Structures are given as C-alpha cells and as structure tokens.
Amino acid sequence: MREQRKQALLPKLRFPEFREAGEWEEKLLGAVCDMQAGKFVSASEILDKPAKEHYPCFGGNGLRGYTKSFNQSGRYSLIGRQGALCGNVNLVEGNFYATEHAVVTTTKLGIRTDWLFYNLCLLNLNRFATGQAQPGLSIDVLEKVNCAVPKDEKEQQKIADCLSSIDELVTLETQKLDTLKTHKKGLMQQLFPAEGETLPKLRFPEFRDARKWEERELGPLTTKVGSGITPMGGDKNYKTKGRPFVRSQNVGWGELILNDVAFIDEETHQSFDSTEIKVSDVLLNITGASIGRSAVADSRIAGGNVNQHVCIIRVKQDKLSPTLLNHFLISERGQKQIDSFQAGGNRQGLNFAQIWSFVVPLPPTEHEQRRVADCLTSLDELITAQTQKLAALKAHKKGLMQQLFPSVGGVDGEAGRGGRPVVDGAQG
Known part of the structure; x- marks a missing residue:
C-alpha cells in the first residue's frame, strides 16, 4: 500500500x-x-x-x-x-x-x-x-x-511555464478561428444583396454583367417542408446504434454536431418514414433557444429521422442550391427574416407556412449559385480545420496536465x- x-x-x-x-x-x-x-x-x-x-x-x-x-x-x-x-x-x-x-x-x-x-x-x-x-x-x-x-518551487514554475505556453498557443489559434468566422460573416453580407436591393456588393468577375438577382418565395422551390416527432417514451427509446435520430442540438450554425447523436431502431424508423433524411436536405431548427440554426444533411445521417424541433427543407436542386439556402438562412438577412416571425422577438417557434413564405434572393443562373455556395463552403472547411486544430491543442493540454500532476x-x-x-x- x-x-x-x-x-x-x-x-x-x-x-x-x-x-x-x-x-x-x-x-x-x-x-x-x-x-x-x-x-x-x-x-x-x-x-x-x-x-x-x-x-x-x-x-x-x-x-x-x-x-x-x-x-x-x-x-x-x-x-x-x-x-x-x-x-x-x-x-x-x-x-x-x-x-x-x-x-x-x-x-x-x-x-x-x-x-x-x-x-x-x-x-x-x-x-x-x-x-x-x-x-x-x-x-x-x-x-x-x-x-x-512538489517540494521544489522551481518545479511549480516549470510546470506553470509549460502550460502557460500552450495557453498562449490556444489563445492565438482561437483568435485565428474568430478571424475566419468574422471574415465569413462579412463576406456573406457582401455576396448576398442587402434587403431591398437586387445586386450584391461583391460579385465574381464572370457575373458582373449578368442579370440582377431575384427574390423568390421558398415554398415553390421545395418538394418537402416538414418535421418529425419524438418516439413514445422519449429518450428511453434511444439506442446506441441504428438509424440516426437528429435533434435540435445536432444542428449547429451551418454544421452538424453529431458527438451526441441518438439512434432509433428499424421498427421506430419505419413508423416515421415521412421524416426520413436524405443527403442535401437542409435541416432547420424551428423551436426553442436554437431556433434558426441550420445545416445540410450528409451521408452520416442520411436514412435517419428528425424530431419535431427540426424541419426538413428539401429543395428542387435545379432551382435552388441547398448549400446556398443553408448559407442564406444563417446569414444576417436570413436570421432577420426568421426573427420577423417571432412575436415580440421571443423566438418561440416557426410553422411550415412561415417557412414556405421565406423570401430567398437568388442569382439568375445555377452557375452563380454554385460559385457563391462553393466560396462560402471553402471558408467553412477552413473554419472546420481550424476548429479541429484548436480542439486537438486543447486535448493535448488536458492530457499533458494529467501527466504533469x-x-x-x-x-x-x-x-x-x-x-x-x-x-x-x-x-x-
């Protein structure tokens, strides 16, 4: 002992x-x-x-x-x-x-x-x-x-200096991440026309002589607008594997957060067949504190389902890029439109009729839609990479602390x- x-x-x-x-x-x-x-x-x-x-x-x-x-x-x-x-x-x-x-x-x-x-x-x-x-x-x-x-105060100093140097790196990488996010926010404001305008402040060279953007109601550009339900018994029905069951906490600001995604069994999934997720569905949180957050579904959750707090927006992709729609929804102008439906600014919830009536500014060609979407997506990839780098640095510090003490x-x-x-x- x-x-x-x-x-x-x-x-x-x-x-x-x-x-x-x-x-x-x-x-x-x-x-x-x-x-x-x-x-x-x-x-x-x-x-x-x-x-x-x-x-x-x-x-x-x-x-x-x-x-x-x-x-x-x-x-x-x-x-x-x-x-x-x-x-x-x-x-x-x-x-x-x-x-x-x-x-x-x-x-x-x-x-x-x-x-x-x-x-x-x-x-x-x-x-x-x-x-x-x-x-x-x-x-x-x-x-x-x-x-x-430790008996020697110099050892305390050495440990503190080591961890402080990592904290300085964490601060630096956090600032880089914040800079990327700020840059993207500013770019979004320039790539989409301001409210009441038909041309963005910033346009790719090949489209500067193209036609003006048009404002379109979202409903006619979709094939599905709807949300799911929570299984009877709530989280008691969640499994460790099976069909992904996407809840509002799994939908971030333009990204999927799947570290705590729940699963449901095949029988439950079959009873929710109308809420099955497909690749490129736009998922929008429609109730609670996270209302307005959206992300595009990918292969990780395809074939799964959403609960009643998440709306599936499935667009006609020859008319509207789902990636472009996602970027617009989380933009300042998109969020302002979402806020306009909340009585008193309480952000209580969105119904399907309101989502159908969203006004989305669209460039005149699919090509320009893709260029805008790809530009913002490339920034998202940089943000994701920087986020992962920061998370790895923090994990390294945590592991180091556990070994130094x-x-x-x-x-x-x-x-x-x-x-x-x-x-x-x-x-x-």
Missing part, C-alpha cells in the same frame, strides 16, 4: 532536472492557499461599459460587468461557487471585484499562483458541490480537498457513499 501511495504522488511525466527530486507532498487546499468569498454586488453597481476607473466584476459564472469599486489587486485564482459553471476556475490579474458567487484564493508561502491555477483546474472542483436545488461549493469543503504539491485521494473521480466524492475521509 505504501508503494502504491508513493507511485500515486509521482507524476507520470516529469522534467529531467526534477526526476530525482522525490515524491510530491499530499496537502489539503486549505494548507496551500487562503480562501475568501467575494461580496454582494447589486445590479445598480454593475456598469454596462468599462471606463478608465472601472474594474471587472467576477461572479460564479465569470465576468458580470464592471464596477467603480474593487477589493482585490494582483494575481489570483477565482473559483465559481454556484450556477452553471460552479467549480470553474479563472486566473485574474490587476484590479477586480468578486461577488459572493466566487471564491478568491491567495497562495501561501512557497506556492505559485499560476501553478495553483492549473492544479485547481485539474481537480474538477464541481464534483464537491453540495445541495439539491442549486448545488454550491462551500469554503469548508474546498479547504478539505486533497492535492499534490499526480493523482491523490478524492481527485481521480471515485465516489463515496451516495455517489459523491470523498473529501478527506468524509462525504462532500
């Missing part, structure tokens, strides 16, 4: 100069840092726009706004206490204010703030939240969470009685 404990407190990956430095020490977070809850900040104190004398105000879910007063200055780790991001950790520098929904940590002697930040991130603190209606983290519980600490009791995800992790021998 003692040998297992020693192995648990040695990281799997260690920098050469520290390989003979011995095992790390197991400590409670309360021995590593002091913790203090922030103070209540009223809505009237939060300012919409930052000014020179204003400071960021952090709550449990991140930045809330700006306030004229502040209670901290320096570099600290903040832990969210309640809300959707309970247990979330942020590294904050400079002057700031923390609300009662955040815990401010102050490192003790021999502990580096940036190293502690990465350690806290790895601990998955949300596991220790207590309560039913709105689970939250108490300082008493946090102080009893176990962590491992050894596991300690209560950190590896094992749960005690009642399914909650054990903290220092007691239930969390």
